[in-house]
Amino acid sequence: MTKLNTREExxxxxxxxxxxxxxxxxxxxxxxxxxxxxxxAAKIISAFEAEVEKQGLSGSIRVLATGCHGFCERGPxxxxxxxxVLYTRVQDKHIARIVTETAKDGKIIEELxxxxxxxxxxxxxxxxxxxxxxxxxxxxxxxGSIRPTSIEDYLGIGGYSALAKxxxxxxxxxxxxxxxxxxxxxxxxxxxxxxxxxxxCRKAPGEMRYVVCNADEGDPGAYMDRSVLEGNxxxxxxxxxxxxxxxxxxxxxxYVRNEYxxxxxxxxxxxxxxxxLGLLGDNILGTGFSFKVFITKGGGAFVCGESSALMQSxxxxxxxxRAKYIHTVERGFRDMPTNLxxxxxxxxxxxxxxxxxxxxxxxxxxxxxxxxIFSLVGKINNTGLVEVPMGMSLREIIFDIxxxxxDGKKFKAVQTGGPSGGCLxxxxxxxxxxxxxxxxxxxxxxxxxxxVMDESTCMVDVARYFLAFLEQESCGKCVPCxxxxxxxxxxLEDITKGKGKEGDVExxxxxxxxxxxxxxxxLGQSAPFPVLSTIKNFRDEYDAHIKDKKCPAKVCKxxxxxxxxxxxxxxxxxxxxxxxxxxxxxxxxxxxVLNQKLCIxxxxxxxxxxxxxxxxK
Amino acid sequence: MIEFTIDxxxxxxxxxxxxxxxxxxxxxxxxxxxxxxxxxxxxxxRVCLVELRWPKGGGKLVTSCLYPVSEGLDVYTRSEWVLKTxxxxxELILARSPKSEPVKKLAAEMGITEPNPRFVQxxxxxxVLCGMCIRACEEVxxxxxxxxxxxxxxxxxxxxxxxxxxxxxxxxxxSYVCPTNxxxxxxxxxxxxxxxxxxQMRKCEQCGDSFMPKxxxxxxxxxxxxxxxxxxxCPDCR
Numbered sequence: 109m110t111k112l113n114t115r116e117e118x119x120x121x122x123x124x125x126x127x128x129x130x131x132x133x134x135x136x137x138x139x140x141x142x143x144x145x146x147x148x149a150a151k152i153i154s155a156f157e158a159e160v161e162k163q164g165l166s167g168s169i170r171v172l173a174t175g176c177h178g179f180c181e182r183g184p185x186x187x188x189x190x191x192x193v194l195y196t197r198v199q200d201k202h203i204a205r206i207v208t209e210t211a212k213d214g215k216i217i218e219e220l221x222x223x224x225x226x227x228x229x230x231x232x233x234x235x236x237x238x239x240x241x242x243x244x245x246x247x248x249x250x251x252g253s254i255r256p257t258s259i260e261d262y263l264g265i266g267g268y269s270a271l272a273k274x275x276x277x278x279x280x281x282x283x284x285x286x287x288x289x290x291x292x293x294x295x296x297x298x299x300x301x302x303x304x305x306x307x308x309c310r311k312a313p314g315e316m317r318y319v320v321c322n323a324d325e326g327d328p329g330a331y332m333d334r335s336v337l338e339g340n341x342x343x344x345x346x347x348x349x350x351x352x353x354x355x356x357x358x359x360x361x362x363y364v365r366n367e368y369x370x371x372x373x374x375x376x377x378x379x380x381x382x383x384x385l386g387l388l389g390d391n392i393l394g395t396g397f398s399f400k401v402f403i404t405k406g407g408g409a410f411v412c413g414e415s416s417a418l419m420q421s422x423x424x425x426x427x428x429x430r431a432k433y434i435h436t437v438e439r440g441f442r443d444m445p446t447n448l449x450x451x452x453x454x455x456x457x458x459x460x461x462x463x464x465x466x467x468x469x470x471x472x473x474x475x476x477x478x479x480x481i482f483s484l485v486g487k488i489n490n491t492g493l494v495e496v497p498m499g500m501s502l503r504e505i506i507f508d509i510x511x512x513x514x515d516g517k518k519f520k521a522v523q524t525g526g527p528s529g530g531c532l533x534x535x536x537x538x539x540x541x542x543x544x545x546x547x548x549x550x551x552x553x554x555x556x557x558x559x560v561m562d563e564s565t566c567m568v569d570v571a572r573y574f575l576a577f578l579e580q581e582s583c584g585k586c587v588p589c590x591x592x593x594x595x596x597x598x599x600l601e602d603i604t605k606g607k608g609k610e611g612d613v614e615x616x617x618x619x620x621x622x623x624x625x626x627x628x629x630x631l632g633q634s635a636p637f638p639v640l641s642t643i644k645n646f647r648d649e650y651d652a653h654i655k656d657k658k659c660p661a662k663v664c665k666x667x668x669x670x671x672x673x674x675x676x677x678x679x680x681x682x683x684x685x686x687x688x689x690x691x692x693x694x695x696x697x698x699x700x701v702l703n704q705k706l707c708i709x710x711x712x713x714x715x716x717x718x719x720x721x722x723x724x725k
Numbered sequence: 726m727i728e729f730t731i732d733x734x735x736x737x738x739x740x741x742x743x744x745x746x747x748x749x750x751x752x753x754x755x756x757x758x759x760x761x762x763x764x765x766x767x768x769x770x771r772v773c774l775v776e777l778r779w780p781k782g783g784g785k786l787v788t789s790c791l792y793p794v795s796e797g798l799d800v801y802t803r804s805e806w807v808l809k810t811x812x813x814x815x816e817l818i819l820a821r822s823p824k825s826e827p828v829k830k831l832a833a834e835m836g837i838t839e840p841n842p843r844f845v846q847x848x849x850x851x852x853v854l855c856g857m858c859i860r861a862c863e864e865v866x867x868x869x870x871x872x873x874x875x876x877x878x879x880x881x882x883x884x885x886x887x888x889x890x891x892x893x894x895x896x897x898x899x900s901y902v903c904p905t906n907x908x909x910x911x912x913x914x915x916x917x918x919x920x921x922x923x924x925q926m927r928k929c930e931q932c933g934d935s936f937m938p939k940x941x942x943x944x945x946x947x948x949x950x951x952x953x954x955x956x957x958x959c960p961d962c963r
Binding site (some may be wrong): 409411426428430431433434579580581582583584585586587588590591592594595598599609611612615618619621622625626627628 | 770792810
């Protein structure tokens with residue numbers, strides 16, 4: 109494609125692409141997100157392409173390999189448009205039928221439809237599936253309708269029109285004003301007002317100003333930024349270009365972890381395509397405004413998601429934070445004013461410019477506007493990425509969208525905000541999820557991790573797990589984080605091993621308060637949250653471990669004992685064969701015996717027994 | 726000049742002054758472990774924490790070594806929050822280096838006589854990772870022979886790959902600034918051993934003392950453009 113030099117040239121191309129999209133024939137959109145790829149979506153995609161070709165339908169049916177659709181639990185996902193029919197768990201053997209029956213003839217294949225586990229009803233359309241119904245996918249929704257690296261597809265859904273609007277009809281101050289009025293807050297965790305950040309950066313003195321995209325998402329179990337960058341990289345790029353124009357920056361960086369190879373590849377391709385079209389680089393659309401974007405790959409240290417550590421790493425230095433008594437918007441990357449926003453924040457910018465402040469502020473709560481993407485994982489029926497308006501209750505997210513707890517078990521806790529978030533319990537389920545409400549209740553929004561736990565989860569063990577993660581990921585610069593987290597982890601480990609002592613809980617609170625108040629960066633300051641929140645909400649579990657030497661959830665190996673019930677055992681031998689340490693003996697059709705001295709409490713016998721004969725105490 | 730208060734008393738200082746500098750100028754004691762007037766501040770030990778209180782209520786703890794004074798700043802060096810948190814921090818340092826005399830002295834100032842028995846202790850560890858040796862080597866000497874390696878609990882100070890580092894000049898500045906006396910060098914006659922290396926020493930023509938590693942002589946000659954003869958005598962005989 110040739111470089112666009114004027115607004116007219118852009119509008120013409122944009123109109124052409126939109127018309128092309130509008131006139132698109134039947135589309136088979138196949139999720140190529142990380143989750144579906146793991147389910148073998150790559151093979152499914154090429155098989156669809158081959159099948160359409162074979163049937164000679166290339167002119168009337170288009171196969172789109174898209175980014176993540178969010179419903180990872182049911183992948184590989186195949187969406188037929190404009191019918192809106194969603195098929196889940198699609199396999200090779202279904203492909204020919206889908207092409208002939210649904211894409212060509214418009215007939216529904218019943219057995220591939222999603223079955224609502226609550227009602228047992230088959231649901232035809234994607235929009236009617238409870239998982240999608242309550243969502244509001246303004247940022248994430250386009251993932252399903254474009255090929256991630258196709259700039260034509262992105263233009264076809266109105267892509268880069270916000271950039272054109274900003275460049276040709278708005279002054280930088282006006283853009284900043286709109287972002288301020290929109291109430292957009294940083295999606296990376298801090299929730300700082302984006303417009304105010306941009307304004308401070310624009311006003312800060314400096315020969316250069318930098319714009320950086322934080323794509324260093326490192327929370328265990330969280331992958332929303334990854335999926336946006338993989339599935340719709342142009343939306344992030346467009347946001348960055350608008351931001352750079354508003355702030356007065358000519359150089360930008362995407363800091364993305366090397367463990368996200370597809371995200372690295374797709375943002376690279378997006379940058380190249382945008383440069384080729386004159387939407388990025390020198391003299392953008394003939395306006396005289398120039399902005400270049402570079403990619404820096406991070407090595408995967410969790411602490412490098414922290415702004416000052418990220419900027420150290422960008423400068424090829426050791427990724428450790430510094431005191432931010434002088435803010436990075438004044439002195440950040442290369443000691444120059446630097447504006448850092450995360451992937452999701454950038455992706456919100458074109459929407460606000462295009463659809464207006466009023467539209468954006470109509471979504472969400474008083475102080476948290478817009479939507480938030482959450483990575484809904486753990487012991488939940490519908491694992492996946494969900495985008496909901498701010499203010500939705502945890503209950504709606506977990507039970508309506510998430511479909512409730514797996515295997516009919518009882519909900520126990522949800523951890524929001526990543527490894528250093530707090531664990532909220534049953535009584536908090538009706539809290540409206542926004543930046544402030546979560547903080548007020550001892551957790552945080554973070555970047556949007558949401559780990560759901562059921563009755564079989566031990567909360568002391570959860571606290572131990574996250575502290576062990578944070579101990580490993582602490583940079584080690586300041587004493588409270590490095591030493592305090594280590595001591596807390598050790599005490600938690602003792603408690604889970606039955607070596608907890610009277611007074612441990614009080615000591616954990618005391619160390620936690622020190623670490624929270626005295627640590628240098630947000631990693632340390634929030635590191636005690638998993639401990640403090642589980643003590644606050646699940647104190648009885650700590651007491652059971654310490655005083656009674658019992659793990660109520662029957663997770664902590666040192667505190668549980670497996671025995672075989674004489675009443676229930678049929679002598680089938682399943683446990684005997686399954687036991688990895690040969691701790692179970694017994695003759696066929698006679699009650700088996702478990703040797704406690706050999707048992708390693710792995711629980712394999714429990715899983716193998718079909719007669720409820722393994723008792724855990 | 727900027728006006729501010731420390732512990733309720735009004736003071737003034739030029740822009741860019743840190744709270745610690747201002748406090749010390751007026752003999753207000755704030756303990757430190759990783760501060761040295763000749764080095765840049767780093768904010769690692771957190772012992773110099775002070776409390777800032779906002780006019781509209783609320784406040785936070787900051788490291789006084791890094792926080793610059795600003796107009797109307799209301800600083801507290803001995804509030805209940807400061808003392809409690811500082812004590813908590815020193816308890817953690819004491820558990821890390823329970824046998825280190827300077828650490829024990831600092832702990833005693835806060836009324837801590839013994840490390841908390843519930844804490845994991847490392848009796849052989851005297852390094853508190855304050856990083857002063859690294860900054861002295863980089864900022865004062867200008868060679869950067871040592872740095873941190875590893876991260877989190879595995880962090881330590883060493884030469885690259887724990888091997889003899891050719892850029893080291895054996896000057897011993899790292900050892901001199903170390904607050905816990907953990908970096909040692911061995912001078913035996915004509916040689917000095919430090920950081921996996923053995924240095925030949927320059928002898929004083931007059932008294933015969935081995936007073937400086939030859940590598941340091943060469944480094945200083947080049948850096949400061951001094952003739953070799955200058956080093957014929959030791960500082961005492963010069």
